[in-house]
Amino acid sequence: MEGIDHLADERNKAEFDVEDMKIVWAGSRHAFEVSDRIARLVASDPVFEKSNRARLSRKELFKSTLRKCAHAFKRIIELRLNEEEAGRLRHFIDQPAYVDLHWGMFVPAIKGQGTEEQQKKWLSLANKMQIIGCYAQTELGHGSNVQGLETTATFDPKTDEFVIHTPTQTASKWWPGGLGKVSTHAVVYARLITNGKDYGIHGFIVQLRSLEDHSPLPNITVGDIGTKMGNGAYNSMDNGFLMFDHVRIPRDQMLMRLSKVTREGEYVPSDVPKQLVYGTMVYVRQTIVADASNALSRAVCIATRYSAVRRQFGAHNGGIETQVIDYKTQQNRLFPLLASAYAFRFVGEWLKWLYTDVTERLAASDFATLPEAHACTAGLKSLTTTATADGIEECRKLCGGHGYLWCSGLPELFAVYVPACTYEGDNVVLQLQVARFLMKTVAQLGSGKVPVGTTAYMGRAAHLLQCRSGVQKAEDWLNPDAVLEAFEARALRMAVTCAKNLSKFENQEQGFQELLADLVEAAIAHCQLIVVSKFIAKLEQDIGGKGVKKQLNNLCYIYALYLLHKHLGDFLSTNCITPKQASLANDQLRSLYTQVRPNAVALVDAFNYTDHYLNSVLGRYDGNVYPKLFEEAWKDPLNDSVVPDGYHEYLRPVLKQQLRTARL
Ligand SMILES: CCCCCCCC/C=C\CCCCCCCCCCC/C=C/C(=O)SCCNC(=O)CCNC(=O)[C@H](O)C(C)(C)COP(=O)(O)OP(=O)(O)OC[C@H]1O[C@@H](n2cnc3c(N)ncnc32)[C@H](O)[C@@H]1OP(=O)(O)O
C-alpha cells in the first residue's frame, strides 16, 4: 500500500488553496520558503533521526543531543545559515537542548542587561559558542518569588570583586537548563550586597567550568537534577543544580547596564525602571506564545488526519463505517483546537510586534508601555500554554487507544510541552500579574487617564457596563462587533466586580489574597478578549488566496463562540448575553463545524509539517496508519525474541506452579 494517499479524498474536498494558506500560516512567502527548505534539510539528515528516542537511556539520549547540537552548529557554519535559518534549524531538530538556554536566555540577558563594553566582550565569545551559558535564576526554595532568592553577591572593595555564595541549601540554584552538564558560564541572579546593604536581585556573569577540561571551577558544585517526566521528552535537557562557596568574580562581571557598583563600592541605582532586570523573561514569554501554536498545531494535525482515517460504527450490511471525524462530538472537541492553533499563531505575530515596539520605545527612554507589555506577555504566555498543554492531551484522547502509543507522537509532545505551564513563570502567578495591572487600570477609570492599547475598551466603561447584546439570530454571531462587544463587556464587568469586592477590604493586599481565584478568572477573560480581537483584526488585513479568508473567518468564529460556550457562566452571570443568545451561539457553532469539516485535513496540511517533524504514525501525511503501526510494534525491543527474557527465571516457575495447583 506504500505510495497511496489514503487521505486523497479528504484533500480533494478542500474549498480553498492550501498553498496560499501555507503562506498565511508561515507569516510571509519568505518565511514559508525558509521553513520549508530547512524542514527538508533536517528531515533528510540521518544525524537528526528521532524515531528511536523513547528507547534510549538518559545517557544515550543526552549524548545524542550533544551530537545533534554539534552537527547543527557545523551545518550552520558550512551552509552560512543566517539567524532566521538557524532558528528554524533548531526548531525542526525538535529536541530540547542546552542551546535553547544559551541562545534563548543567556545571550538575550547579556544583550538586555550588559553595558556596551560587556556585550562586546561576552557576546563575541557566546556568538561563536566559545563559551556556553545558561540562565541561573530559580533556586531550590524559590522560583516564582524572584525577590525571595537567597544567593548573595557581596562586594569586596579590597579586591574589587564580588563574592558569590550559596548561604543555605534552599539557596542552591535548581532547574536552569543547560546547567547540569554543559554550561561553561551562567548569568546568575543574586542579592547584591555592598557596604553592608542589600540592594536586591541583580545579574552576574559567572564562569562555572574550565574551558580546558570542562571540570567545575574550585568552590563550585554542579550537577543534573535528575530524570523528568516522560520517555525521551525533556530528558535531553540537563537541568541542573549549582552551589557556590564564596566564589570570587571581578566587579565588571555584574551586568551593569541598569544599575552599577563603583570601584569604591557605591551602589548607583538605575535611572530606568528597575523591572528591566526582568526583561529577559518578557522576551522569552513572547517567544513561548509564538511557540504555542507550533505545539498545538502539531497535535491537531495528528488528531485531524487520524480522525479522518479512523472509522467506527455506522456500517450496515458489511458496508463502510463512519469516519470518526464526522461525529459532532469529535468535531466539538477537535475543531476548537484547530481554531485555537490559528488564533495563537496570529496573537503570537501581534505579540512579536508589541515586543519590538516596546523595545524601540525603551531604547528611546519611553517606558510608558512597559506595564502593558509585561501584562500581555505574562497573560498570553499563561493562556496559550495552558490551552496548548490541555489541547495536546485532548488530541491524545481524540485518537483513542492508539493515541496512547509513544509512536502516535502525542505522549512525548505532551511531556515536552507541559512544563511550559510552569517555566518562565507559573501560569497562575502570571495571571495574577495581569490581574494587578487590570485592577490598577480600573482604579484609574474616571481619573482622566485614558486607557490605551489592550485596555482601550475599558475607556468605554459607561457603555460596556450596561449594554445588552443585540444578537437575535444565529448568524448575528458572525458579526465582529457583536462578538467583540460580548467579550469586552464580560471582561470589563468581571474586572469591575473584582475591583468593587476589593474595595470592601480595608487592607487591599489582604483583599487581593482573598479574591485570588476571581482575579485569575478576570485576567483570563481579558486575555481571551485579546486573542479574539487580534484574530478579528487579522481578518481585516488584505489576505489573498482562493477561499483562504473564508476558512479563517470560520475558524475565528469557532474560536470565539467555543470560548463563549465554555465560559457561559461568565457571560450569563454578568448579563452580557441571555440564555437564548447563548443557544443561538451554539447553533452557529454547529453550523461552522459543518463548514470546516470538508476542509479540516487541508487546514492541517497548511502547517506544512514533514513526517519527520511530526514523528507520528497516526499523523502521517499519507494516512497509511495500520501497516505502519505494525512496523513500529515489531521494532520494539520486547519483540526481539519470541520468548521474553525472564521466562525461565520468573514465568516458567509460576506456570508450573499453576499446573500443579490445577492437578490438585
Ligand atoms: C541546534 C543548534 C542550533 C544552534 C543555534 C540555533 C539558534 C537558536 C536560536 C534560538 C533558540 C532559542 C529558543 C528560545 C526558546 C526559549 C527557551 C525556553 C525554555 C525556557 C526555560 C525556562 C526558563 C525559566 O523558567 S527562567 C526563570 C523564570 N522565572 C520566572 O518566570 C519567575 C516568575 N516570577 C516573576 O516574574 C516575578 O517574581 C513576579 C512578576 C511574579 C513578581 O515580581 P515581584 O517584583 O516580586 O513583585 P511585584 O511587586 O508583583 O512586581 C513589582 C513590579 O514589577 C512589575 N513587573 C514584574 N515583572 C515584570 C516584568 N517582567 N517586566 C516588567 N515589569 C514587571 C510588576 O508589574 C510591578 O509593577 P508595579 O507598577 O509596581 O505594580
Ligand SMILES: Cc1cc2nc3c(=O)[nH]c(=O)nc-3n(C[C@H](O)[C@H](O)[C@H](O)COP(=O)(O)OP(=O)(O)OC[C@H]3O[C@@H](n4cnc5c(N)ncnc54)[C@H](O)[C@@H]3O)c2cc1C
Ligand atoms: C522544565 C523546566 C525548565 C526550567 N528552566 C529554568 C531555567 O533555565 N532557569 C531558571 O532559572 N529556572 C528554570 N525553571 C524554573 C521555573 O522558572 C520555575 O519552576 C517557575 O518559575 C515556577 O516556580 P516554582 O517552581 O517556584 O513554583 P512555585 O512558586 O513553588 O509554585 C507552586 C504552586 O504554588 C502556586 N503559587 C506560587 N506563588 C503563588 C502566589 N503568589 N499566589 C498564588 N499561587 C501561588 C503556583 O501556582 C503553583 O501551583 C525551569 C522549570 C522547569 C519545570
